[in-house]
Amino acid sequence: MSRKNTSKNKDRIKRDRDPIPWRYCVLTLVCGLILVVGFFFAARQHFSSMDFGIKNSKLKKQKDELEAAQRQLLLTKEIALSPNEIKKAAKKIGLTELTAANIEVFRAGNDEKQNKPKIEKISETKPVTSFVISVADSKKGEKQSQKETKTEKKLVDSKDKKVVRETKLAE
Amino acid sequence: MASRSKKTKKKNPMQTAFTRFMLIVAFFVLWIGGISVRLVHLQVNQHEWLRGQALGQRRDQTKEKMLRGTIYDRADHALAMSVNVKTLFADPKEIEDLEATAKEVAKALKLKPNDVLKDLREAKEGGKRFVVLARKLNEDAAQKINETLEIKDLKKLDLPKFTGLHWKEEQKRSYPYNTLAAHIIGFSNAEDIGSAGVEQSQEDLLHGTVIKGWQDRDRLGRVYDEEATEERQSPKDVVLTISSSIQYKTEQALEKAVKAANAKSGTAIVLDPRTGEILAMANYPTFDPNKYNEFPAESYTNKAVQSMYSPGSIFKLVTYGAALQEKTIIADGEIEGKSFIEVSGRRFNDPHGAKQMSYGDALAVSSNYAAIKTALGLGKDRFYNYSRKFGFGSPTGIELPAEANGQLRPPQTWFGDSLASMSIGYELNVTAL
Numbered sequence: 001m002s003r004k005n006t007s008k009n010k011d012r013i014k015r016d017r018d019p020i021p022w023r024y025c026v027l028t029l030v031c032g033l034i035l036v037v038g039f040f041f042a043a044r045q046h047f048s049s050m051d052f053g054i055k056n057s058k059l060k061k062q063k064d065e066l067e068a069a070q071r072q073l074l075l076t077k078e079i080a081l082s083p084n085e086i087k088k089a090a091k092k093i094g095l096t097e098l099t100a101a102n103i104e105v106f107r108a109g110n111d112e113k114q115n116k117p118k119i120e121k122i123s124e125t126k127p128v129t130s131f132v133i134s135v136a137d138s139k140k141g142e143k144q145s146q147k148e149t150k151t152e153k154k155l156v157d158s159k160d161k162k163v164v165r166e167t168k169l170a171e
Numbered sequence: 172m173a174s175r176s177k178k179t180k181k182k183n184p185m186q187t188a189f190t191r192f193m194l195i196v197a198f199f200v201l202w203i204g205g206i207s208v209r210l211v212h213l214q215v216n217q218h219e220w221l222r223g224q225a226l227g228q229r230r231d232q233t234k235e236k237m238l239r240g241t242i243y244d245r246a247d248h249a250l251a252m253s254v255n256v257k258t259l260f261a262d263p264k265e266i267e268d269l270e271a272t273a274k275e276v277a278k279a280l281k282l283k284p285n286d287v288l289k290d291l292r293e294a295k296e297g298g299k300r301f302v303v304l305a306r307k308l309n310e311d312a313a314q315k316i317n318e319t320l321e322i323k324d325l326k327k328l329d330l331p332k333f334t335g336l337h338w339k340e341e342q343k344r345s346y347p348y349n350t351l352a353a354h355i356i357g358f359s360n361a362e363d364i365g366s367a368g369v370e371q372s373q374e375d376l377l378h379g380t381v382i383k384g385w386q387d388r389d390r391l392g393r394v395y396d397e398e399a400t401e402e403r404q405s406p407k408d409v410v411l412t413i414s415s416s417i418q419y420k421t422e423q424a425l426e427k428a429v430k431a432a433n434a435k436s437g438t439a440i441v442l443d444p445r446t447g448e449i450l451a452m453a454n455y456p457t458f459d460p461n462k463y464n465e466f467p468a469e470s471y472t473n474k475a476v477q478s479m480y481s482p483g484s485i486f487k488l489v490t491y492g493a494a495l496q497e498k499t500i501i502a503d504g505e506i507e508g509k510s511f512i513e514v515s516g517r518r519f520n521d522p523h524g525a526k527q528m529s530y531g532d533a534l535a536v537s538s539n540y541a542a543i544k545t546a547l548g549l550g551k552d553r554f555y556n557y558s559r560k561f562g563f564g565s566p567t568g569i570e571l572p573a574e575a576n577g578q579l580r581p582p583q584t585w586f587g588d589s590l591a592s593m594s595i596g597y598e599l600n601v602t603a604l
Contacts, residue, residue, distance in 0.1 A: 053395035057386070060397075065310075068255040071238070072309060078249045078347035083419040 229387050233397070237379035238342055239363055240406040242356055242370070244415045245450075249347060251356050251370065251460075253363075253379070256307040256343040259316060259336065263295035263302060266335035275333070279319040280305050304336070307343045328392035342379070346460045352418045354473035355411070355452050355571070358460035367471050369409060371572045376407040412448035417441055421451040429455045438475045438603045449569075452604075476567075476574045479600035486596030487542040490549070491534055493557030499548045505529050506541045515587025519543055519595070539595050546594030551582040554590060558599070567604055577601045 079085060213221060242251040259280075266272050273288035280287075287304070294302045305316070320333040329337060344359045357368020363379065365371040386397035421439050429437040441451035452475050458466035472478070494500045510525040511518055521540040533541030546554055558564065564579030578600035580589075585598075592598040 050389065050395045054389070054393045057394040057397060068310065071252065071254045074249065075252055075254055075345050075347055078252070081248065082348045083351065083416075084349065 229389070231386050231388065233384045233386055235340075235382045235384070235399075236342065236363075237382060237403070237406055239344060239359065239379045240373075240377040241408045242373075242377070243408060243410045244352075244413045244418075245411065246414065246416075247410070248415050250352060250411070250413075250415070251344060251346050253342045253344050254309070256309055256341050257313045258303060258307060258339045258341050259305040259313070259331075260339055261291060261294075261302045261304055262300045262335050262337065263291050264298075264300055264335075266291065266295070269295065272333075272335060275320060276304055276336070279316050307341055313338065348415060349461060350457045350459050351415060351422065352413055352452070353457050353460050354454045354471075354475070355413060355418075356460060357471075357572075358463045368473065368571060369411065372570050373409050376409060379406045380404055412443075412450065413452070414450050418451040418453065422453040422455070422457070425453045425455045436474065438478075440475055440603055449604075473571060473573075475603045476569060476571050477602070479575050479578060479602055481597050481599065482601045483596040484537040484539075484542075486599070487534060487537060487594070489558055489561050489563070490542050490546050490554070490594045491530060492561075493554060494545045494549050496557070497549060497553055500530055500545055502530065506533060506544060508533075508538060509540050512540050512543050512591070514543065514547070514591040517588040517591070519591060542594045543591045546590055551585065551590050554593065555579070555582050558593070563599065563601060567602075569604065574604075575600075575602050 238255070239253040241249050241253070244250055261272070261276070263269070269291045270288060273291055274284050276282070277284035277287045282304075290302055294300075305312075308316070317331045320331040320336065322332055322334070325332050325334065327334070331338070342363065344363065346353075346356065346358070353368075355368050357370040357372075358366055359370045360366045365374040365377060370377065380401075380403075382399050382403055383401050384397060384399035386394045389395055421441055425437050425439045429435075437455045439451070439453045440449065442449055452473075454472075454474050456470055458470040463471070491500070495502060500506075505527055506529075508523075508526045508528055509521065511520045513519070519539050521538055523536040523538045528536070528538070528541070530541065530545075532538075549557075558579055564577050566574045566576050568574075580599070585593075589598050
């Protein structure tokens with residue numbers, strides 16, 4: 001049963017091999033490489049999109065929190081601007097309420113100026129009982145900040161007008 | 172024979188290799204076949220169930236309620252606005268040591284430990300998973316509680332880092348000016364539904380819709396993808412013609428006047444005569460919409476538009492106006508006055524009418540005789556038509572709920588003296604507006 005495989009015999013054995021040109025090997029290697037790189041790239045894209053998603057959601061949450069904080073500040077500001085709060089603050093710093101006596105003292109000094117007739121322009125518009133001026137889109141903080149700017153502008157304008165009126169009175 | 176049998180037993184090595192190879196192939200075929208069958212079973216037969224399980228692990232359904240719209244006065248001062256608040260609740264199913272939890276929570280919220288423990292125990296026994304511990308707290312208060320209740324070693328995704336405790340996002344309606352213009356603004360109830368005033372009448376615009384959506388979380392609980400399944404429609408803000416400073420002055424003056432007259436209640440309205448815009452509308456007594464529960468329901472009534480009364484002599488304007496338009500009197504005309512007039516057996520006295528006077532003077536001194544005579548000259552139908560044209564007997568259409576129509580009966584239902592009564596402002600009802 002023992003086999004007699006001498007080295008001579010081995011040399012004699014000739015096996016037929018498919019002739020695979022070396023360029024096929026290279027092509028296979030390149031394709032494999034492209035596939036691996038593709039997988040790697042796709043995985044990277046996937047994890048990077050996950051990462052961006054997490055960052056995005058964190059930023060969104062932060063934005064919501066900041067908007068909520070802004071609304072809270074606006075509310076605090078409005079509370080501080082309410083007549084009752086202003087009254088309290090005025091009392092705290094020692095201001096007294098306007099009384100008839102106070103008005104008399106003021107008039108005595110400015111009698112001529114005060115008695116000047118004021119002419120106001122009267123517009124001809126049809127009276128209609130109305131209540132709601134306008135309805136605007138609510139965009140949380142953005143709208144609020146825009147309104148803030150608008151109000152501030154109005155306040156500045158009214159101050160300017162006041163200055164002009166006072167100047168005219170002085171003249 | 173022996174050598175022959177040996178020969179037959181001798182196997183062909185190629186055949187042996189082939190057999191082995193086939194065995195290996197069979198093994199692999201069976202193996203892959205088994206896997207394939209299992210995969211088909213999982214992905215076809217159990218597809219829906221497994222998909223649900225997978226989504227359940229990573230996906231949360233979200234419900235976000237948008238903040239209710241803001242109500243502004245004409246100078247853009249916010250009269251009513253909503254802010255985000257948080258409600259702390261406990262899930263007793265997640266809590267093992269109720270006593271220790273109750274003790275810690277009571278300490279953080281300054282409550283009685285026994286009360287908290289009782290609530291938690293009752294909820295656990297009843298299988299409830301939502302026990303409110305602190306309602307509608309602002310961000311600062313919530314942060315303080317988070318700091319007090321923090322267990323550093325605990326691995327928990329959401330705050331507070333305390334087993335079984337969670338925050339729920341809610342919104343709170345605030346009225347920064349308290350009682351100012353309370354009857355105009357009204358209030359919204361605990362479910363954020365407008366229940367009085369502009370809050371009620373403009374509910375459709377102000378209402379914050381609930382946006383449903385979902386969010387995907389990774390194994391660490393971080394949100395990496397989210398989407399709303401419904402279209403976002405922002406609520407609207409409403410700007411009123413009210414001036415908060417005029418409103419404040421009006422309310423102050425009304426309160427003083429009511430107290431001085433020792434009256435039960437009072438109403439005052441300030442209008443811009445050029446445009447008809449309402450600058451102020453005050454009622455006394457009033458209420459604070461921030462704590463409307465503490466006031467009786469009667470105090471919510473906006474008497475300026477919901478209560479009716481007989482206008483009295485002010486209605487003589489309508490009588491003279493109609494007569495002038497119909498040319499039954501002339502503006503410079505004069506009328507012989509008398510101290511009384513009798514219509515259908517009813518006597519109407521006139522302390523100012525016992526002399527000849529112009530219609531202008533008659534209106535100025537509010538002569539009953541002159542007004543009744545003028546109305547009688549005008550006739551029932553024309554008087555009624557003009558009263559209707561002036562808007563009496565129908566609502567003004569103001570954007571406030573439950574506005575009263577007023578009361579102006581048609582001429583068919585009048586009594587003999589009704590025309591005379593109506594000409595001086597009786598037998599009909601109007602609202603203050």
